[in-house]
Structure formats: structure tokens, C-alpha cells
Amino acid sequence: MKVFGIDIIKGSIRSRTRRPVYALARVEDGDIGDVEEVTGFRLQRLLAAEEPDILAVDSLQEIAADQRELYAFLQTLPPATRLVQVTGGERTESLGKVAARYNISFNKFDPYAEALTTARVAALGAGVEVIAFENTTDVVVSRHRSPGRGGWSQNRYARKIHGSVLQKAREVEGRIRGAGLTYDMKETKAFGGYSRAAFRVRAPREMVPVHSSRSADVQVRVTGRELDRIRFEPLSGRPRHLIVGLDPGTTTGIAAVDLDGNLVLLTSSRQMTMSDIVEELYRAGKPLIVASDVHEMPYSVEKIRRAFNAIPYTPKQSLSVEAKYDLTAPFSYTNDHERDALSAALDAHRSLQNKFRNIAKRVGQGYDLDEVRARVLRGQPLDTVLADLQGAPVAKEEERPEAEAEPERPVEDERVMALDGMVKRLRSYVQELQEDLRERDREVERLRQDVRRARSATERRIRRDAELAAKDAAIESLREQLRGERRRSRQLKKRLERMQKVAKLEVSDDHTPLKVLDSLTREAVRALQExxxxSGGDVLYVPKTHGWGRGVVKDLAGTGVRALVVGEGSPDPHLIRIARESDLPLLPADAVGADIQGRTGAALSRIIDEAIAEWEEGQKEFRREKDAERLEYLFKEYRSEREKEVRRGG
Structure with missing residues (x-):
């Protein structure tokens, strides 16, 4: 098989002034040829002359600026030459990744090395074939020149051209019919033959035994019928190996990654049977490993694994939710089932990374690493695998595996899948509950430590607060005592001032001091005393006698008060009688001419003495009356007793 690989050295396909110059590398049956520099025109000539099996590029943008130019370029290729884009079709990847899949390294900044690498990986089966035409070919036989205006020989000239077209059309029809192809023919008759004959052959262009050509009078154009949209078909029929993760249940989650960890498939559905799952995986590739996110693989996952004869993988312990989030962080998913399936596939890939790196170090260039890794994982020695793959042709498309389904019991299969999903969810729920319980135990222990620390701090604070409270109480008591002492000090100062004032009055010979009593009550007497x-010999002044009592008068008399000056009008007769009984002089203020200033006052000593003398005269008269009343009472008592005795003595 001959392969051409190209890469642009300079210029651009979009430029009209600087047309591209390509590096052209040849690989034929595994042998690497020289790499040369060619222009676009020179490339077309070499393709037409050598008719390689494959023209490999790493990007279609290097040969055509748009779809129209791509169709035109493909029309110029030899029928047997296929255009291959080695970096993929709808979803492309870098040439470095594709080369790494075959353990090939190259200088990414050298277009000659890139052209050679492109040819090598295409020869090994990498890339996709660009399909731009239907399986229908149009063959048009027409005049190569126009009859135009002529002279006397015009009719003979036109008859000659039309006859040549008719002859060429019959020749083309004979070749198509000889190849056993079906076709439709539409001819346009003209003077002396055909002016145009069009064939629509129901076969691809490479199967039509006619090529585009031209002569003096006739031209033949062979073109494929263009597709509405360009298609890409894998160059190799071998499906890629996959690591599959499954999450069974009422809603089934399916995820698949290739052996490099790239996401290939991620979906979920509530209506997928086991055969639907097998069909979906078959379209994505060939499952090499089937993984589950729980330690014990569910029965339905095991059945799907057996359908592909895949390698089972289960983690040492069921994956936690946090581990699933960490594994699937770089990817997007729509529900928890897709997340669980994807985490199972990624966990299986992560467990094999060290083995894959060791294999890549031991494998030389030019081997399909995916196939090598797949065979090694299935237990084949690496040397045996390399010997088998050396010079091995590209494998054809493998037969589709049939699921180990039980068509007579589809309901039970679905029930098994639902029960597996329920068991998985319950185990996951139990694991979450156990994790919650451990977390709660840790939280309880932490709270207990906090309580112990808080209790110690509280006890210290309580002791400190009690000490502070005791000290505060002592301080408050001392403050209260201080306030009391200050009040007492102020009272004593005022008392001292009044006493000094009274003392000054006492020193005077012509004035007698008066001590003011607020009212004639015991409270007022106590206040004045304080x-x-x-003291004995004091003269008291009371401005009003409301609320007086016998006891107050007797108490004042008992203290040895010299006299009591009454400020309001005439005193109460009862008060006068009690005062005379207690021998307490009761003097009206008008009689003594009292001069009161605040809590003290003064009166002339002479007037006080005269008033007291006058009271004493009245007191003597009061005593005589009292004595007379007592004698009269005694006489009456004696008389009454004698009368009683006389009556008794009869």
C-alpha cells in the first residue's frame, strides 16, 4: 500500500499570491521513502502519475479553503486514491495525540517530520476517510469544440464532430455495460450524430471503467455525484477499545472512555433493556473493561460484561460520593446515574495508568498502543503481542457481539436490573448513613470537648464572678457606709453650726436661745434631739401644736426643758392642763416676743423670766385647786364609807 503524506511548508491555500508549498512524504508497504518539497501543481501531477492508495493530511484546511474547493480537489484525485484526515472527522484531535497512540514522536515545528508522521499513522490505519460523493457517477460525452460559423464545408464539419461524439458515446456505453454496471443514458441528437450523451452510472467513481479525457472533437468528463454533506468513515475497521462504567437500576447510566481517558459516551435512560445497552456500547466501540462503582459487581452489569467477554473491574471499596465528585470534576453530566457510571469508568482507567506507562516505554514506534494494551490486559505476554502485530495488516471490522440475553424472560431481566439498582442505592444509602454516623460521633466528641472546655471556663468565670460579686458587694457596702458617714458628717456639721449659734446666744446675758421644734410630736422631738x-434648761419653740399627745408633753417635761413656747394663738386648754400636770411651762409666742431664724431663735431673757414667773403663779393656783379637789374627793369618799357603815350597823 502506497501512502502520501503532506504538510504545508509555506504559503496558504487562501492566498492568491503565495500559493502553498508542501512537504511530501512517501510510505510504501512500511518502507519510508524520501521527503521532498512540491508545489500544488506538482502534487497533482504526482498523484495522477503514481496513484497512491491514500493521500493523508492532518487538516483539510491545507488543501481546500471551503467545501466547494474540497469537492473540486476530490474530483481531481485518481479514482483509487482516498483522502484521509488522520486527526479525525467531526471531532478532531492533535496529530501529537494520534502519533502517541502508535508510540511515534516527532518534531512538531518541522513540516517534513509532520508530513512523514502523517503518512506513517495513515499507513497504520489512523484517521478517517473523507467521503464527498454518492455511489453514483455521472459520465458526460460532449463536443470539445463548437461548430461555429463556417463556409461551404460547415455541414460536413458539424457532421464529423457529432459523429465523433456518437462513436465515443457508444464506446463508453460498451465499457459500462461490459463492467456489469447499471446506468441511465440521456442523449441529445444533432446533425450527423450526438451533440451530447450523459450517463448516470449506479456505482462509485473508482468502479467505473471510464476516465476523463479529451481529443480534438470529443471530451469525456467523469464526476461523482456530490453529497449534501461530507461524511467521515474510519479508515480502520477495528473498533476502539473502551473502558465502560455502568450504573444499573430503574434509570441506567452508561459511560465509556478510551484507553487514554477521553470521554467517548455518556448517557442515561429509564427505558433501556440489556440488548439496548449492548447495542449502544457496540456503536461506541469494543468494551475491554466493564466497571462498577461498588465493590460487588451487580448481576446485570456482570451479564453485560459477559456479552462482550470484557475484563471486570470493581473498586476495593465502594466509591464514596466525594470520590465520585473528584473523579468527574472535569466532565459535565445531567444526573447522578451518569455521574456514578462515569466515576466507575474513570476509576478503572486511573488504576491502569502505571501499567499503560510501562507498556509505552517498552513498545517501539509503529505499533497500535491500544491493541497492545488490550492484549496485555487480557493476559498475553508483551513480546508475543509485539511479534504478532509486527507487519500485521489492519484488522477488519469485528463481528458484533450478541448479548447473553434471555429473550424468553425479558421482564425478569428488567426486574433484575431494577433490583440491582435498588441494592446499589441501598448500599450507597447505608454507606452514607454509616459515614453520617461516624461524622456525628466525631461531632459529638468534639462537642463534648467543647462542653468540657466551656464548663471549665464557666467554672472559672463563675468563681471569678463570685469573687468579683463579693468584692463588688463589699465595695458597695463601703460606698454606702461612706455615703452614710458623709451624710452624718454633713448633719454633724449643721448641728455643730446650730449648736455654735445657740452657744453664742447662750453666752449673751440679755437673750435666751430658742430651739425650734417642728411639731409637737415624738418624731419632731427625736429629730431635734439628733x-x-x-438638754435640761432649754427653751423650745413649736410653731404649731397639731397632733400633740400627752406622752410627748411628759417626755419633754422629763428631759428638764425649762419652757415650751407655742407659736400659734392661744394654746389648746387640754394642752395647757396636761402641761400644768407635767409641770412644763407653756408660754405663748406673743408674750415672749420670740425671734425665729431657721432652726433657732432668741427672746429677751427678761421677758422669758417674767413669762415663766407668771406661769409659776398660775401653776401655784393650779396646785391649790388640785389639792382642794383631792381633799373634797377624800371627804366625799370618807362620807360615803361612813354612810355605808351606819347602814350596816343599823
């Missing part, structure tokens, strides 16, 4: 004091 204020400036009451």
Missing part, C-alpha cells in the same frame, strides 16, 4: 440636741 440635730442640735435637747
Amino acid at each position: 440635730g442640735i440636741g435637747i
Whole structure:
């Protein structure tokens, strides 16, 4: 098989002034030829002359600026030459990744090395074939020149051209019919033959035994019928090996990654049977490993694994939700089932990364690493695998595996899948509950430590607060005592001032000091006693006698008060009688001419003495009356007793 690989050295396909110059590398039956520099025109000549099996590029943008130019370029290729884009079709990847899949390294900045690498990986089966035409070919036989205006020989000239077209059309029809191809023919008759004959052959262009050509009078154009949209078909029929993760249940999650960890398939559905799952995986590739995210593989996952004869993988312990989130962080998914399936596939791939790196170090260039890794994982020695693959042709498409389904019991299969999903969810729920329980135990222990620390701190704070409270109480008590002492000090100062004032008055010979009593009650007497004091020989002044009592008068008389000056009008007769009984002089203020200033006052000593003398005269008269009343009472008592005795003595 001959393969051409090209890469642009300079210029651009979009430029009209600087047309591209390509590096052209040849690989034929595994032998690497020289790499040369060619122009676009020179490339077309070499393709037409050598008719390689494959023209390999790493990007279609290097040969055509748009779809129209791509169709035109493909029309110029020899029928047997296929255009291959080695970096993929709808979803492309870098040439470095494709080359790494075959353990090939190259200088990415050298277009000659890129052209050679492109040819090598295409020869090994990498890439996709660009399909731009239907399986229908149009063959048009027409005049190569126009009859135009002529002279006397015009009719003979036109008859000659049309006869040549008719003859060429019959020749083309004979070749198509001889190849056993079906076709439709539409001819346009003209003077002396055909002016045009069109054939629509129901076969691809490479199967039509006619080529585009031209002569003096006739031209033949062979073109494929263009597709509405360009298709890409894998060059190799071998399906790619996959690591599949499954999450069974009422909603089934399916995920598949290739051996490099790239996401290939991620889907979920509530209506997928086991045969539908097998069909979906078959379209994506060939499952090499079937993985589950729980330690014990569910029965339905095991059945799907057996359908592909895949290698089972289960983690040492069921994956936690946090581990699933960490594994699937770079990817997007729509529900938890897709997340669980994807985490199972990625966990299986992660467990094999070290083995894959060791295999890549031991494998030389030019081997399909996916196939090598797949065979090694299935237990074949690496040397045996390399010997088998050396010079091995590209494998044809493998037969589709049939699922180990039980068509007579589809309902039970679905029930098994649902029960597997339920068991998985319950185990996951139990695991979450156990994790929650451990977390709660840790939280309880942490809270207990916090309580112990808080209790110790509280006890210290309580002791400190109690000490502070005791000290605060002592301070408050001392403050209260201080306030009391200050009040007492102020009272004593006032008392001292009044006493000094009274003392000054006492020193005077012509004035007698008066101590003011607020009212004639025991409370007022007690207040005056605490204020400036009451001692024997004092003269008291009371502005009003409301609320007086016998006991107050007797108490004042008992203290040895010299006299009591009454400020309001005439005193109450009862008060006068009690005062005379207690021998307490009761003097009206008008009679003594009292001069009151605040809590003290003064009166002339002479007037006080005269008033007291006058009271004493009245007191003597009061005593005589009292004595007379007592004698009269005694006489009456004696008389009454004698009368009683006389009556008794009869």
C-alpha cells in the first residue's frame, strides 16, 4: 500500500499570491521513502502519475479553503486514491495525540517530520476517510469544440464532430455495460450524430471503467455525484477499545472512555433493556473493561460484561460520593446515574495508568498502543503481542457481539436490573448513613470537648464572678457606709453650726436661745434631739401644736426643758392642763416676743423670766385647786364609807 503524506511548508491555500508549498512524504508497504518539497501543481501531477492508495493530511484546511474547493480537489484525485484526515472527522484531535497512540514522536515545528508522521499513522490505519460523493457517477460525452460559423464545408464539419461524439458515446456505453454496471443514458441528437450523451452510472467513481479525457472533437468528463454533506468513515475497521462504567437500576447510566481517558459516551435512560445497552456500547466501540462503582459487581452489569467477554473491574471499596465528585470534576453530566457510571469508568482507567506507562516505554514506534494494551490486559505476554502485530495488516471490522440475553424472560431481566439498582442505592444509602454516623460521633466528641472546655471556663468565670460579686458587694457596702458617714458628717456639721449659734446666744446675758421644734410630736422631738440636741434648761419653740399627745408633753417635761413656747394663738386648754400636770411651762409666742431664724431663735431673757414667773403663779393656783379637789374627793369618799357603815350597823 502506497501512502502520501503532506504538510504545508509555506504559503496558504487562501492566498492568491503565495500559493502553498508542501512537504511530501512517501510510505510504501512500511518502507519510508524520501521527503521532498512540491508545489500544488506538482502534487497533482504526482498523484495522477503514481496513484497512491491514500493521500493523508492532518487538516483539510491545507488543501481546500471551503467545501466547494474540497469537492473540486476530490474530483481531481485518481479514482483509487482516498483522502484521509488522520486527526479525525467531526471531532478532531492533535496529530501529537494520534502519533502517541502508535508510540511515534516527532518534531512538531518541522513540516517534513509532520508530513512523514502523517503518512506513517495513515499507513497504520489512523484517521478517517473523507467521503464527498454518492455511489453514483455521472459520465458526460460532449463536443470539445463548437461548430461555429463556417463556409461551404460547415455541414460536413458539424457532421464529423457529432459523429465523433456518437462513436465515443457508444464506446463508453460498451465499457459500462461490459463492467456489469447499471446506468441511465440521456442523449441529445444533432446533425450527423450526438451533440451530447450523459450517463448516470449506479456505482462509485473508482468502479467505473471510464476516465476523463479529451481529443480534438470529443471530451469525456467523469464526476461523482456530490453529497449534501461530507461524511467521515474510519479508515480502520477495528473498533476502539473502551473502558465502560455502568450504573444499573430503574434509570441506567452508561459511560465509556478510551484507553487514554477521553470521554467517548455518556448517557442515561429509564427505558433501556440489556440488548439496548449492548447495542449502544457496540456503536461506541469494543468494551475491554466493564466497571462498577461498588465493590460487588451487580448481576446485570456482570451479564453485560459477559456479552462482550470484557475484563471486570470493581473498586476495593465502594466509591464514596466525594470520590465520585473528584473523579468527574472535569466532565459535565445531567444526573447522578451518569455521574456514578462515569466515576466507575474513570476509576478503572486511573488504576491502569502505571501499567499503560510501562507498556509505552517498552513498545517501539509503529505499533497500535491500544491493541497492545488490550492484549496485555487480557493476559498475553508483551513480546508475543509485539511479534504478532509486527507487519500485521489492519484488522477488519469485528463481528458484533450478541448479548447473553434471555429473550424468553425479558421482564425478569428488567426486574433484575431494577433490583440491582435498588441494592446499589441501598448500599450507597447505608454507606452514607454509616459515614453520617461516624461524622456525628466525631461531632459529638468534639462537642463534648467543647462542653468540657466551656464548663471549665464557666467554672472559672463563675468563681471569678463570685469573687468579683463579693468584692463588688463589699465595695458597695463601703460606698454606702461612706455615703452614710458623709451624710452624718454633713448633719454633724449643721448641728455643730446650730449648736455654735445657740452657744453664742447662750453666752449673751440679755437673750435666751430658742430651739425650734417642728411639731409637737415624738418624731419632731427625736429629730431635734439628733440635730442640735435637747438638754435640761432649754427653751423650745413649736410653731404649731397639731397632733400633740400627752406622752410627748411628759417626755419633754422629763428631759428638764425649762419652757415650751407655742407659736400659734392661744394654746389648746387640754394642752395647757396636761402641761400644768407635767409641770412644763407653756408660754405663748406673743408674750415672749420670740425671734425665729431657721432652726433657732432668741427672746429677751427678761421677758422669758417674767413669762415663766407668771406661769409659776398660775401653776401655784393650779396646785391649790388640785389639792382642794383631792381633799373634797377624800371627804366625799370618807362620807360615803361612813354612810355605808351606819347602814350596816343599823
